[in-house]
Amino acid sequence: MTTSDLNWWKGGIIYQIYPRSFMDANGDGIGDLAGITSKLDYVASLGVDAIWLSPIFTSPMKDFGYDVSDYCDIDPMFGSLEDFKTLISRAHGLGLKVMIDQVISHSADSHPWFEESRQDKTNDKADWYVWADPKPDGSPPNNWLSIFGGSAWKWDSRRLQYYLHNFLESQPDFNFHNPDVREAHLNNMRFWLDLGVDGFRLDTVNFYFHSEGLEDNPPVPPGEPKTMGAPHDNPYTYQRHVYDLSRPENLDFLKDLRAMMDEYPGTTTVGELGDDFPLKRMAEYTSGGDKLHMAYTFDFLNTPHSPQYIRTTLANMNDIVGDGWPCWALSNHDVVRACTRWGANEDPVAYPLIAMALILSLRGSVCLYQGEELGLPEAEVPFERIQDPYGKPLWPVFKGRDGCRTPMVWENVAQGGFSTIEPWLPVDDRHLPLSVAEQEADPSALLHKVRRLIHWRQKQPELINGELSQLEVGNEELIALVREYEGQRVLVVLNMTSETQQGELNCTISDVLEGHGFTAELKDNSLILPAYQAFYAKLA
Structure with a gap:
């Protein structure tokens, strides 16, 4: 190869x-x-x-x-x-x-590994999943939450312990420390x-x-961003996920x-x-x-x-x-x-x-x-x-x-x-x-x-492999990028809005690239991009 x-x-x-x-x-x-x-x-x-x-x-x-x-x-x-x-x-x-x-x-709770692990605390798979004792009052070990709602801990009556599940109760988490x-x-x-x-x-x-210490997660400080990857109406996003x-x-x-x-x-x-x-x-x-x-x-x-x-x-x-x-x-x-x-x-x-x-x-x-x-x-x-x-x-x-x-x-x-x-x-x-x-x-x-x-x-090596920098074109509605690979530079300007936009190109165009299906108008250094259009060009 x-x-x-x-x-x-x-x-x-x-x-x-x-x-x-x-x-x-x-x-x-x-x-x-x-x-x-x-x-x-x-x-x-x-x-x-x-x-x-x-x-x-x-x-x-x-x-x-x-x-x-x-x-x-x-x-x-x-x-x-x-x-x-x-x-x-x-x-x-x-x-x-x-x-x-x-x-x-995590696995399914019907996986043979978990079925063995949950039988007792001494079997060969006993430590393959995350198990923890309850607090003295019987409540879960800490405040960790499941993305799918509620506590991330599920009680198991065989081991008299909780197991961790970051998602459904039927999806116990593996113990990667093992x-x-x-x-x-x-x-x-x-x-x-x-x-x-x-x-x-x-x-x-x-x-x-x-974290093997099972410390409580702190709340997200006021004004700081919540967790990405979960809806923000989900209480899971209220915690700063430091330990889980x-x-x-x-x-x-x-x-x-x-x-x-x-x-x-x-x-x-x-x-x-x-x-x-x-x-x-x-x-x-x-x-x-x-x-x-x-x-x-x-x-x-x-x-x-x-x-x-x-x-x-x-x-x-x-x-x-x-x-x-x-x-x-x-x-x-x-x-x-x-x-x-x-x-x-x-x-x-x-x-x-x-x-x-x-x-x-x-x-x-x-x-x-x-x-x-x-x-x-x-x-x-x-x-x-x-x-x-x-x-x-x-x-x-x-x-x-x-x-x-x-x-x-x-x-x-x-x-x-x-x-x-x-x-x-x-x-x-x-x-x-x-x-x-x-x-x-x-x-x-x-x-x-x-x-x-x-x-x-797929025929543009600069777009596949190139480094990326951004270019100022005098219009906040346009996204302008330069992709550079092996000494060759390609300019990309995108108009993702529903209105025609105009930008000023403070760079030297050597070749306007075609074949991608978009249309644009270049007048001297002024680029006119109709709604939802893109412009690609080689830079000198």
Whole structure:
């Protein structure tokens, strides 16, 4: 492999697939591996480098796969290991890398390891999970909270102790202070690497370790930012998470993980960071080339999105992250789709494209979520159809994550061409006219514009690998960037507003770049950008 082959992930574009909702091949209303395999030609046509599959492991599905009961097998609802091998073979044949989720901070309570651990305090797995005695009055050991509501501690009558769960009560947390736990998870990952997997998305990667002192978390000081990655109406955000996550011991484990990944050249890791200070954590976790390859935060997965907010985020990224490597996303399986969260009051075709141009122009790698290329808005899911355990207790202020998890729409027919029966989540009627088939048949559709933009971007080494700086153009509504790689510089100016904007370019243009699908007018040093348009040019 050449160096570029080994580093495909650096500046790479990863297409996230939520398996339950991508394509149902066996007609049970739930997506599966065979369905994914049948649609890989479509994914490859977009010009992306890799796919990331949300969890496909054996699971009771109380949190839809993020509660694993067997780390080395496929849940029967998705198919078999043979189906997975077929998927990998087909993906690799199309030039697509395959990444899978690793959910190792916690397991399902039905995992054999936890079933053994909870029996008594002396069994071989007794210390594999986080157990603690109650306070003298019988209350939980400290004030730690679960993201999904209430205390992070659950009483177990067999051990007469509490166990820690940062999420559902049925998701007990592993004790990463135990070296046997760390080794077991590395071995689980080796299993998938040996099957040909090209990388891992690491769920809640900063949650692995806790403070063994079990100290109470302090409150967030008045005026300081709350935790990113949880809705701000959730009391979890009221605490400063000093002792229950992002512990310094995690860095040594990530180094062990990287050493294992380096035994498999060309593989990669991307970590999910929900933290009080996410960019600081990204710097810690991705710098130096000896821990994670890349990580993503919730900076662009939350609501703020003004040009000023974006510029400030990029400035902070440059100042704090250093040689670390971000992975940018506007949507995923946990947040309201960007077309609604950022673009609710914008042009439904032009805005998703300029938003995608933003993340495709930044220093870092990119994750695109299934349906993002179609401009799908957040689906409306009635309360009686809600499946997400996170959504029910906080309804109606927070409706959970089902609205971004509804089935992919392949055709403008019943069930969107996803399944032959009513699927596990309803198809939103507003999605049907935006289906793949409808857009493929319309040369002016967003899908074609996205495909052209991605293919164009993949031929621009400065946008893939370059360093990033910002440029002042005399207009606060414009975002102006310079990407520099091997002595070549590309100017990017983005107008994400609904009005024509003008900026002054105090730089020398050597070549205006075309082929990306956007339009602009350059008069001497004045750049006129119509609504939702971008400008790309080589600088002298």
